[in-house]
Amino acid sequence: MRWSKLFVPTLRDVPADAEVASHRLLLRAGYIRQLGAGIYSCLPLARRSILKIEQIIREEMDRMGGQEFYLPALNPDDIWKESGRWEAMGDNMFRLKDRTGRDLCLGMTHEEVFTSIARDEIRSYRNLPQIWYQIQVKFRDEPRPKSGLLRVRQFTMKDSYSFDIDRKGLDHSYDLHEQAYRKIFERCGLEYLVVQAASGAMGGSESEEFVVFSDAGEDWVVSCSKCGYAANLERAVSNLEQVADPDGTSQFSEVHTPGQKTIEEVSTFLKIPKSRQIKSLVLIVENNPYLILLRGDHQLSEPKLAGVLSSEIFRPAMPDEIREIFGADPGSLGPVGIKEIRVLADKALEGRRNLVCGANRDDYHLVNVTPEVDFTAPYADIREVQEGDPCSSCGTPVKVAKAIEVGHIFKLGLKYSSSMKATVLNAEGQESPLVMGSYGIGVERILAAAVELYNDDLGIVLPRSIAPYQVVITLLRPDDEEHRALAEDFYEQLNARGIDCLLDDRDERPGVKFKDAELIGIPLRLTLGRKLTQGEVEVFSRADRETVTVPTTEALEAVEKILNQFPL
RNA sequence: CGGGGCGUGGCGCAGCUUGGUAGCGCGCACGGUUCGGGACCGUGAGGUCGGAGGUUCAAAUCCUCUCGCCCCGACCA
Incomplete structure (x- = not known):
């Protein structure tokens, strides 16, 4: 892509409403624009990033045997009434009526729809297990949308659902998800942690959250640096430091x-x-x-x-x-x-x-x-764990810190299969309820979490795997025929090597080009400027801000080498 | 839902107390000079002052209602 054709409305001033880093930077860098409270438009840069994240998710889901679906966001009321969540979801659910007055809602999650498909179509344990997923829009009328993309009313979720004949099968499907999720967050370049979680309104027995530590987050996570114990504050336990009371029992x-x-x-x-x-x-x-x-x-x-x-x-x-x-x-x-x-x-x-x-x-x-x-x-046990309490497994003082929830996996068990009567015949020829799991990843939240995690005074620093472009060729003299030809050549060759490349061919001053490239967080910059007369170009690494000067003939190798130094 | 704050060219803001021709910076357009870290000079375009009603000779400014957005709390998959 040539920058002169790309829509990237970067801002010099920070929009007044943006407080957290990811919101501020994604706005400034021209990734997103706000349409309403908790409603955002993704501009081309954000869209490219999101598509890369989705692709990573898709690859890992497919690798573990997941099958991609695409369900409607517009749902009739009946399945929600069957599961009991038409009432349970309360004001968090967007509801509407069609022209004939029938109740509809916008899906907040898709246990109901997937369960209804499974119920109607799966007849035998021989067709199990199934892992079904989709990457699709969700609507939740949050009481208080906030912090840019971190808490919104419409967002993209990868949600998946497993159907097994028994508990053991569920455990396996759950483990597959945990492994896939680890891979996904690693590939997205996030430093994450898996923590025990409370299942809340999803129901079910066991659940774990994948979180990224950040003050912009809204979850409180208790963790032990020594033994690795980690849990959402809602369910965390700890030991107690002893308090000495006076001996004896006096009359009060x-x-x-x-x-x-x-x-x-x-x-x-x-x-x-x-x-x-x-x-x-x-x-x-x-x-x-x-x-x-x-x-x-x-x-x-x-x-x-x-x-x-x-x-x-x-x-x-x-x-x-x-x-x-x-x-x-x-x-x-x-x-x-x-x-x-x-x-x-x-x-x-x-x-x-x-x-x-x-x-x-x-x-x-x-x-x-x-x-x-x-x-x-x-x-x-009804007390909240506090910072410094001894860890329940090893006694080390625990930490309590804020985190962003980017994924959550649940063992649902029979909750939806019983309320919606989803059964199959087991090996004995008996009706047996489907044992279910459900698993979610917030797609835009991965981008927002990455920006929270990786930014500096110059702007965003995105991991290579989810950056909208991996390399920007900064052509400082676009009017110089030779320079331009060389830039075009690099551009072609990098793209041919599978490296997403942005060619900054704009008629702008160098300072503007540098600032913009740094702001939008492209991992590597190949600068074609005055050193070209000595047959040299510069390769600038955004993350560590290191510049190396290499002969033009070695530029492509240098770019690949430096890119590959990022483990992401 | 409770508390607080804010709505004035695309963005950031001033003007409002004390009513009287709507301003500044950035950005944008054109011309010129510049060109390795968000250039400079000149010219110019662009605003129903969130909306409705009211007070007044006159409202961005005062009053009433209303809509929207942000923050804190409550809540929250």
Whole structure:
């Protein structure tokens, strides 16, 4: 491609709305433009990158035996009502009516459609396993689209679905996906991590996320640098550092704590560490109040709590509700003497002694409160792991960091095959439900994550495999016949060698050409300029900003050699 | 949904408090000089000031409503 013909509207000024690096740079570099909140147009550079990413995905999916489909994004309501997700998806689903008033929706994911095909067409275990995939558009009416391509309402997803006759088959299909995903993210040049994850509304038992560490991400990931343990904060577990309590079991007593409400204030006032307090939270769970107890320095993990309660329908109680139930304001609550209300305590309180909690009387706290002596409550792991907690497998302090989710694999099991009655005959001639898995990759997110990961003050630095072009030939004197002829020659030959090449033949000053080439992140630049009179050209590597000068006769070899130094 | 911010040529912004001919930088077009790190000079094109209603002799500016976008939170596959 000749740059003079290519549409690359680069910007000097940064659009005011763009905050995260990938959003800012993709706009500036002329990759994308915004159409609405969470809706973006891909311009030619982005499109080329996306197509390369899709091709990598396609190759790896095909390699493991996946078969490519293409399903409609426009879905009738009936299959969604069958699976129960017409209601479950709530406001996140775009819904519309056709001219006759029938309900339709825009697909957020395609378990329903694929399951309906499998149900109708697969009759025998002999036709299993199947791995079906597509690279297709998804629509999700996100409550808050943000950060450019990272959280959008329309995006491209590679989604795949496995159908097996049994659990063992599913395990195999799942493993195939995990291996393929590793290969895909490696080939895209991403530094990624596989972490244990919560399956959320997808349902199913086991799931893992593929994440890229970045402050622009929205997932919190707990990881151990020593043993490799890694999990989404929603389900991460850790050990505890021991807290020493005073020996013996003293009778608790009330102390006056005027105006001391928060854990922090009480800690300072009574001169005891936060870890020796009991944090009392009141939640309304399906209309019933619940007292949740945590160590003073711990935070509640709502996903874990949802798991323990087998309900996601809960909310913090309002101050007036708390007053009515406890006869005290939040800030002076505790479990001692509580009878009518259900209580749940985090495991970190098990075996502790002589703690401090609220007295259920404004401005009073209790000291020397001992679980199981002064109150009883069932224990469960409902606390959120914190930075520095000892790793559950090796004891090393764990890290907690933000990450971008680029892929997610789930063992669904029977969730959709039972609700949608998808069965086949097994070897014994019995109806047997399909055992399913589902697997997703956010295609644009790979590009955005790569830009988050690899950028500098000059702009984007893309891995070779997903850069829109691998080499840009910067022709500094396009009006010089000899220079031009040589540039054209390089251009032809590089393309002939399978290297995507962009020829900057624009009538622009050198500075503009250099800045643009660096901004859009082309891995290698071949510069034809004044050194041509000595029979030399320059090869500039974007990632390390190194320039080597080589004779023109060796330029092609030099380009290939340097390109091949990138492992990507 | 709660909180905050912003809508003025393609992009970045000023003007609004105190109503009175819509401005600056970049970009764009043309001419000239330049040409290895986002050049310089000159000339020029381009704006229903997000939209609707109201107040006023007069509204970008004041009032009401409304739409959109961004950020924080809630939420979230």
